[in-house]
Amino acid sequence: xxxxxxxxxxxxxxxxxxxxxxxxxxxxxxxxxxxxxxxxxxxxxxxxxxxxxxxxxxxxxxxxxxxxxxxxxxxxxxxxxxxxxxxxxxxxxxxxxxxxxxxxxxxxxxxxxxxxxxxxxxxxxxxxxxxxxxxxxxxxxxxxxxxxxxxxxxxxxxxxxxxxxxxxxxxxxxxxxxxxxxxxxxxxxxxxxxxxxxxxxxxxxxxxxxxxxxxxxxxxxxxxxxxxxxxxxxxxxxxxxxxxxxxxxxxxxxxxxxxxxxxxxxxxxxxxxxxxxxxxxxxxxxxxxxxxxxxxxxxxxxxxxx
Numbered sequence: 001x002x003x004x005x006x007x008x009x010x011x012x013x014x015x016x017x018x019x020x021x022x023x024x025x026x027x028x029x030x031x032x033x034x035x036x037x038x039x040x041x042x043x044x045x046x047x048x049x050x051x052x053x054x055x056x057x058x059x060x061x062x063x064x065x066x067x068x069x070x071x072x073x074x075x076x077x078x079x080x081x082x083x084x085x086x087x088x089x090x091x092x093x094x095x096x097x098x099x100x101x102x103x104x105x106x107x108x109x110x111x112x113x114x115x116x117x118x119x120x121x122x123x124x125x126x127x128x129x130x131x132x133x134x135x136x137x138x139x140x141x142x143x144x145x146x147x148x149x150x151x152x153x154x155x156x157x158x159x160x161x162x163x164x165x166x167x168x169x170x171x172x173x174x175x176x177x178x179x180x181x182x183x184x185x186x187x188x189x190x191x192x193x194x195x196x197x198x199x200x201x202x203x204x205x206x207x208x209x210x211x212x213x214x215x216x217x218x219x220x221x222x223x224x225x226x227x228x229x230x231x232x233x234x235x236x237x238x239x240x241x242x243x244x245x246x247x248x249x250x251x252x253x254x255x256x257x258x259x260x261x262x263x264x265x266x267x268x269x270x271x272x273x274x275x276x277x278x279x280x281x282x283x284x285x286x287x288x289x290x291x292x293x294x295x296x297x298x299x300x301x302x303x304x305x306x
Contacts, residue, residue, distance in 0.1 A: 003264055004055040006131035006157075008123055008148045009042025010115040010139040011060040011085065012096040013067045014290075020102050032102075037291065038071045040096055041137050041164045044250045044290050048257035048280070049135070050079045051296040054264070059126035061086040063093030063114040084126035088117040115139075120147045127151055133179070133264050135257065138163035142170045149175040161215075162256035166190035172213035180217045180263070181209065182256045188220060196220055196228070202237075206230035217270060221255060221281075227274040238274035241282035241304070250290025255281040258295075279304055 017034040042060055049056035058080050062068035064087050071093065075082050091114040100106045118140065127134075134152045136159055138145060152159045158179035163170075167190035172181075189195040192208035206218045210232055218230040226240040258280035262273035280295050283303045287293035295303070 002053065002055045003132040004057060004129060005049045005260065005264065006057045006059060006126055006129065006134045007042055007046045007049065007137075008059045008126065008134060008140065009045065009137045010040060010094060010112070010118075011038075011043060011058075011062040011068075011071050012040035012094040012110075012115075013037070013071065014039035014096045014098065016098045016100060018100045018102075022099060022101055022107065038074045039250070039290050040094075040139070041250075041253045042139055043071070043075065044253040044294065045135055045137070045162075045257040046075065046080050047078055047291055047294045048254050049261055051294050051299075052258060052261035052265075053297060054261055055081065057081040057084065057126060057129050057131060059084040059086075059118075059123060061088060061091075061114045061116075061118040061122070063087070063091045064089050065091075065093055067093035068114065081129070084122065084129075086114075086118060086122050088114050091117060116141075118144060120144065120151075123148055124151055127155055127157070130155075131157055133158050133160060133260065135160045135162070135260055136175075137161075137253075138165050138168070138170060142174075145170060146174050149178075153177070160256075160260045162253070162260075163187065164252055164256070175213065178213065178215040180219060180260070181213060181215045182219045182259060183209075183221070184252060185220055185222045196222065199225075202228045203230065203235055206235060219259065219274070221252075227278060229270060229274060231270075236271065238271055238278060240278050243282040244286045246286055247288045247290075247293070248285045250293065251281050251284040253290075254284040254294055276300070 019031045023029040046058040094113045094115045095111040097109040162182040194205040194208040196205040220228040227238040259277035262276035283295040284293040
C-alpha cells in the first residue's frame with residue numbers, strides 16, 4: 001500500500017501575462033503572451049507527491065464555477081485525491097495574477113476568493129484518510145495553519161512545514177513540534193532574525209531557527225550551494241545539481257515536496273532525501289512552467305545521467 005501524504009493549502013487559477021514593460025498610470029501596453037492554468041504552491045506540491053509515487057490527498061477550496069471544475073478535473077486526471085477539495089456555493093475560484101516584464105521582473109496579485117471559505121471542519125474531515133504525513137504551507141490564514149498543526153498533533157501525524165514565503169504575522173512556535181521545516185535562505189531571517197549570508201552563518205541561522213520553532217530537522221536551501229541540514233546536534237551539507245535555470249516558477253515547492261516524499265519513503269536517509277530534492281529542483285528549473293515541470297522518479301533518473 002502506498003503511503004498517503006495530505007497537502008493542506010490553497011487552490012488557484014494562475015494567469016501569467018508577459019509584456020515588454022508594465023504600463024504606468026492611465027497607460028495601456030500590448031502584451032506578448034499569456035497563459036492561464038491551475039497552479040499555485042498547493043497544487044504544485046500535491047502533483048509532486050503523486051508523481052513521486054505517493055497517494056496524494058489535497059485539501060483546499062475552489063470556486064463553484066468553470067475554473068473550479070477545471071482544477072478538480074485536472075487534479076483528478078493526475079491521480080490526486082480531490083474528495084476534500086471544497087466547493088462553496090456561489091463562490092469564485094482564487095486567482096493568482098503574475099505580470100512579467102522582459103527584464104524578468106514580475107509583480108504578483110493574489111485573489112483568495114473561495115480559499116477564504118476553508119474551515120477547521122473541512123480540514124478535520126481530510127484527516128479521516130489517516131495520512132502518513134501532512135505537508136503544510138503558509139497559504140492559509142494563521143489560525144487555520146495552527147489548526148492544521150493542532151489536528152496533526154492530536155492524531156500523531158508528522159508535520160512537514162514549508163511556508164514558501166516569509167513569516168509575516170505567524171509565530172512559528174504556535175505550530176508545536178514539527179518533523180521538518182524547509183526554508184529557502186531568503187526566508188530564514190524573517191523566522192529567526194539571522195540571515196545565512198555566508199557559509200559560517202548557516203549553522204548560526206539553523207541554531208537561531210531551533211530557538212524559535214521545534215523540529216526534528218531544519219532544512220535550508222542555499223541557492224548555488226545546496227542544502228544545509230541541522231538536527232539540533234549535527235549538521236551537514238548536500239550539494240546542488242546543475243540547472244539551466246530556465247524557469248524557477250514552482251521549483252521551490254517541487255523541491256520541498258520531493259524532499260518530504262523521499263524522506264517519508266522507507267529507503268531514503270535525510271541526506272539521500274536532500275539529493276533527491278536537489279535533483280527535482282534542478283529538473284524543474286531546467287524546464288518551462290510549474291505544473292508542467294513536476295518530475296517523477298522516472299524523469300529524474302535520465303536527467304541525473306545527463
